[in-house]
Amino acid sequence: MKKENIILTGDRPTGKLHIGHYAGSLRRRVELQDTGDYKDMFIFIADAQALTDNMENPEKVRQNVIEVALDYLACGLDPMKSTIFIQSQIPELCELSFYFMNLVTVSRLQRNPTVKTEIQMRNFETSIPVGFFAYPISQAADITAFKATTVPVGEDQEPMLEQAREIVRRFNSIYGETLVEPEILLPDNAACLRLPGTDGKSKMSKSLGNCIYLSDPADQVQKKIRSMFTDPDHLHVQDPGKVEGNTVFTYLDAFCRNEHFGHYLPEYQNLDELKAHYMRGGLGDMKVKNFLNSVMQETLEPIRMRRKEYEKDIPAIYEMLRKGCEKARETAAATLDEVRRSMKINYFNDAELIAEQIERFSKE
Ligand code: ATP
Numbered sequence: 001m002k003k004e005n006i007i008l009t010g011d012r013p014t015g016k017l018h019i020g021h022y023a024g025s026l027r028r029r030v031e032l033q034d035t036g037d038y039k040d041m042f043i044f045i046a047d048a049q050a051l052t053d054n055m056e057n058p059e060k061v062r063q064n065v066i067e068v069a070l071d072y073l074a075c076g077l078d079p080m081k082s083t084i085f086i087q088s089q090i091p092e093l094c095e096l097s098f099y100f101m102n103l104v105t106v107s108r109l110q111r112n113p114t115v116k117t118e119i120q121m122r123n124f125e126t127s128i129p130v131g132f133f134a135y136p137i138s139q140a141a142d143i144t145a146f147k148a149t150t151v152p153v154g155e156d157q158e159p160m161l162e163q164a165r166e167i168v169r170r171f172n173s174i175y176g177e178t179l180v181e182p183e184i185l186l187p188d189n190a191a192c193l194r195l196p197g198t199d200g201k202s203k204m205s206k207s208l209g210n211c212i213y214l215s216d217p218a219d220q221v222q223k224k225i226r227s228m229f230t231d232p233d234h235l236h237v238q239d240p241g242k243v244e245g246n247t248v249f250t251y252l253d254a255f256c257r258n259e260h261f262g263h264y265l266p267e268y269q270n271l272d273e274l275k276a277h278y279m280r281g282g283l284g285d286m287k288v289k290n291f292l293n294s295v296m297q298e299t300l301e302p303i304r305m306r307r308k309e310y311e312k313d314i315p316a317i318y319e320m321l322r323k324g325c326e327k328a329r330e331t332a333a334a335t336l337d338e339v340r341r342s343m344k345i346n347y348f349n350d351a352e353l354i355a356e357q358i359e360r361f362s363k364e
């Protein structure tokens with residue numbers, strides 16, 4: 001990572017954050033933040049985007065803004081090192097989205113595979129809100145208003161990043177070099193690209209209710225793990241089992257490290273040995289689940305403890321967000337100045353404009 005990189009990413013306040021967020025993006029953000037090898041880091045709570053499919057439920061969005069902020073701090077995001085802000089408080093983002101709308105066709109938006117799946121999930125087929133349909137455009141504005149170079153996200157965001165890159169190329173080719181093409185930063189661990197839900201469905205997602213939340217109490221985490229989907233053909237301990245598509249193993253792929261074996265399951269050296277035993281037969285689901293539970297508890301316990309501390313001073317969290325919004329707004333406003341200049345809609349801060357017009361009219 002180079003010092004001139006600007007990192008930006010965010011989450012929708014549609015619920016508390018879960019271990020899919022942690023694996024897909026949050027853990028990477030904290031690592032990036034702690035290396036310090038970047039120019040700026042922006043993390044935002046996408047409340048305006050959450051309203052595109054929760055328009056009738058503003059209270060839900062409002063409540064979850066603070067939940068997401070607490071999850072951020074609990075995971076180790078540090079407002080001294082990164083700017084944490086709320087999307088709706090930056091009106092420049094709406095303005096930029098409005099200009100971007102001219103650069104994208106309806107058919108291009110219809111081809112976005114993530115939006116297609118999300119429309120189906122929400123039963124929006126016959127009545128898609130325009131705001132929801134167009135959210136990839138608004139997301140492109142969120143990224144480019146901060147001139148972000150690097151966007152650490154899960155795999156479901158790939159089509160959004162591609163769309164943002166197209167918009168930037170089109171903007172720059174029409175109006176002149178102004179905006180920066182962002183690069184996606186995917187998790188390097190395949191299991192983290194799109195962590196499945198505890199029900200085995202393809203994606204853990206707040207909207208599907210198949211999540212282990214970062215703030216779940218220990219006994220709930222254990223209960224959720226115990227009832228998880230494994231290999232449906234692994235009926236007896238002696239039976240050979242499958243590890244592909246077996247969610248318990250996918251979570252181990254995402255979260256377990258070799259040292260966890262020494263602490264909790266010393267008869268194995270590493271995950272490959274555990275998998276080999278499961279595939280041969282003779283290893284029961286319960287043993288694997290108990291191990292996963294130990295790994296998850298070790299991962300989540302410090303996050304839960306820190307969250308409890310932050311919950312004791314809620315006004316401080318709002319103050320942190322307010323300051324973050326202020327700083328983010330300055331950056332976005334500076335980009336919008338450049339955007340308006342490039343688009344020739346800067347009528348009152350262009351010293352040459354009036355002189356040019358005088359010249360033009362004096363000729364006529
Ligand atoms: P919603 O259902 O409201 O869309 P969500 O659970 O999909 O919520 P988002 O706020 O849309 O969460 O996603 C925030 C970030 O977390 C994105 O970078 C996304 O790629 C990542 N992410 C979300 N779910 C997963 C997952 N299951 N595995 C990996 N990354 C994920």
Ligand code: MG
Pocket residue numbers: none
């Ligand atoms: Mg999502």
